[in-house]
Amino acid sequence: MPNNQAIVPAASEPAGAGHNEHPSYLLHHFQSVEQQADTSNFAMWLFLLTEMMFFGGLFTAYLIYRNWYYLAFVAGSHQLNVVWGTLNTVVLICSSFTMAMGVWCAETRRRSGLVLCLILTFILGLGFLGIKTIEYSEKIEKHHVPGFHYNLSSFLDPASDPEIFKEYHDKPLPLDIARHTELYFSLYFLMTGMHALHMIIGIGILGFMIFRARAGAYISGHVTFVENFGLYWHFIDIVWIYLFALLYLISRH
Amino acid sequence: MSEQNGHAHTIVGPGVYVAILFALLAGTVLTVWASFVDLGFWNPIIALAIATTKATLVLLYFMHVKYSTKLTKLAIAGGVFLFLTLVSMTLADYISRAWGSW
Amino acid sequence: MSTNTIVSLPDQETARIPKKNFLTKENGLLSWLLTRDHKRIAILYLITTTFFFIIGGAAAALIRLELLTPTGDMVSSDTYNKLFSIHGIIMVFFFLVPIAPGVLGNFLxxxxxxxxxxxxxxxxLLSWYLFVIGGCFELYMMIFGGVDTGWTFTTPLSTHYVNSHVIGAAMGIFIAGFSSILTxxxxxxTIHKMRAPGMTWFRLPLFIWSYYATSIIFVLATPxxxxxxxxxMLERVxxxxxxxxxxxxxxxxxxxxxxxxxxxxVYVMILPGMGIISEVISNFSRKRVFGYTAVAFSSVAIAVFSFFVWAHHxxxxxxxxxxxxLFSLFSMLVAIPSAIKVFNWSATLYKGSITFDTPMLYAFGFIGLFTIGGCTGVMLATLGMDIHVTETYFIVAHFHYVMVGGMVSAFMAGLHFWWPKMTGRMYPESLGRLAAVILFIGFNLTFFPQFILGYLGMPRRYHFYPPEFQALNVLSTSGASILAIGYLLPALYLIWSLRHGAIAGNNPWQATGLEWQxxxxxxxxxxxxxxxxxxxxxxxAWLERQSRDNRREEAPSAE
Incomplete structure (x- = not known):
């Protein structure tokens, strides 16, 4: 066994697979830029699959309780403002669009375009969270946050909640149905809260990316980071598309 | 390295993105409108169908799955399948605990 | 192969550990804590999981000591509940799940x-840090009073009735879960994108296939x-x-x-073991694994089936x-790919030139114990049987046969098999064989009586039991003390071998994998x-051809 054979220092590699120049962003353990890009892209997809399963637990819980306590879920969903919800959907779809445009700008090496798109995405993301804050504060005022202070009066006596009442004319619910609205709001806060948490993380990364992009990063042909972040952002968009349909639009007629 | 895709990295242009943006906005309007119409049994199904269509558009074009390798497509399909397994097999228990009165 | 070993070591007089290797590249604690070298991270995992194994093992020792007598004379009921909870949480989430991927997977x-x-x-590296942070939460939980829900956190017990550190324990598991996901x-x-030229899917060692299957479970189940x-946590808060x-x-x-x-x-805790066993069995019978494709796909099949069986608990x-x-039916289906593996390993042995080196002894132990564990698993998948023995020691014995008898035996086999690769030195062979036999005897003595106890109706998780069960419990506890020797002995001689073991050379086992080249x-x-x-x-045959070529090359140059 050739135990004492000459050892080539690692730094002199990678052994080129037909590449003459080795860009600075090529990590030492990859053979080529394509391999590196493919790898991180696939890893990102696998991460998104874990995210999907993470939300999967919540969707399962939602489906079970929605079927068990349908009337309570209808009454609960009437407390959500469909205008705010729709507006938020539009905001998020637009931010997905600007993000996709940002990836295109990075791919085609347009620096100012990339910065603009990232800033727009950033602003739209903040706008989404702003609207969410308005919605949350309404719930907090009405004591619709599950836990000790949960208040049933909007469901036991809908007339006491004139804003909602004049729109839907809900009938009073008996106590044993009304109290299940707490589960609806648990799921509402869990799902939108998890979603908002992902948004906050995403906005943080966006801020970092704007900073880097202004300094000229991401337009050298190495767009993996922008691309992967784009995947993450679109995934959040997809989650919201379902949340909107399931939480806001249960029964509006 | 054996999975290395033969075709070059596809760049999707702004035209496609704008078209998808409008399709998504139209879907949003449609689903809100549909929720105000009483379709009984079909309401949640239509809402979910529209949501799935929108999600598919985002997946295929914004997330470039249409231009991705088979490996990525397979991984996504596997993930979605498992997601549905989690939901459906758990629901199988709940549905069959009391047939009919669910 | 007429000798009783296939080990071929270089001439000990002249052989040296290569000066330049991953252990000597950089020195200092920081070079380890900030390393991105997969081999060093594997060593970090080995140290941390061993630490958690000692904690979990100590809890197990106290449990067995308490069960020596029918009355609760050593610890109170509360303490006993905390002991088995800590034993379960640490052993499952901080030993069995990370050990095979973290140590052998990362390294190999x-x-x-x-x-x-x-x-x-x-x-x-991040995943190792997450694992350590998760572990710190568990240590915090243990130091400040422990948790007494069992490792299953069954609701509403864990959310409404207990007043122990459930949040700390859950947080630790949550964080360690991300470690699993990232791994x-x-x-x-790595397996998809980093293979060397010519390394097609069906040229991969079966070890890789089983780790691939394990990783699928990590990615899709852990979230x-x-x-x-x-x-x-939210329910409690x-x-x-x-x-x-x-x-x-x-x-x-x-x-x-x-x-x-x-x-x-649970399959995360056994699939890597199956991969290790495939390598070991093949190497020590000098034959290609029988039915390579079937064994490869059975790993993936186990991973896929594992998602359809959960409600049998x-x-x-x-x-x-x-x-x-429905779930009973699916649970029985898992027996098919598992059986494919056992049959194929047995068929690999047929007409092989078998040698009984330490890894092979552990592998034989694995096959026997895993088969018993697996067959009792099929018994438990049957509804009538399950209702009779659920929450008894029958269950305890069943999953210990698979997890400890199976996974720990397999891990020991793998650790011995790749020890020369990891450290450059051999462990003492005769002590190794002794430890393998001790482990097997101790294990069976500990857990076989528990099958009988469970069938007779002794429930798990109680520290009092009727006096008629004492004989079998004493047997089990004495077995546990033998088992402890079976773990301590390798720990001692493996540490000894770091300094004094024989120099292994590149390929002491004459194995074919790339790691031996x-x-x-x-x-x-x-x-x-x-x-x-x-x-x-x-x-x-390729290996023999290659070494013949090497000899022919060396011969003229020597003259």
């Missing part, structure tokens, strides 16, 4: 596929326990009501989510009879040049 996957490192080295992503991507742990019957929630929903992870996790919990039937311990970048795989896995 890049070496076996001919890569310089895993695909995402920084993420790999899983890393392995899948579900993450969310269920989040829900437990805020009272969200999802698992609270007084608010209309369903405690069983938690079990659905929990077991959706925790049953596949809930047969007596009040799930519907119809879905219980490089020096031991390997270089930081694994290979001096990226290898090209030009032969099938387990091609021992």
């Amino acid at each position: 996957i890049p070496l076996m596929i001919g890569a310089k490192d895993v695909a995402l080295p920084r993420i790999n 899983g992503i890393n392995f899948i991507v 579900v326990i993450a969310i269920s742990m989040v829900l437990i 805020i009272g969200i009501g999802l698992f609270d019957p007084t608010k209309g929630g369903d405690p069983l929903l938690f079990q659905h989510l929990f077991w959706f992870y925790s049953h596949p996790a 809930m047969f007596i919990m009040g799930i519907s009879t119809y879905s219980a039937l 490089t020096q031991s311990p390997p270089l930081t970048e694994n290979f001096t040049e990226i290898p090209i795989m030009d032969h099938e896995a387990y091609d021992y």
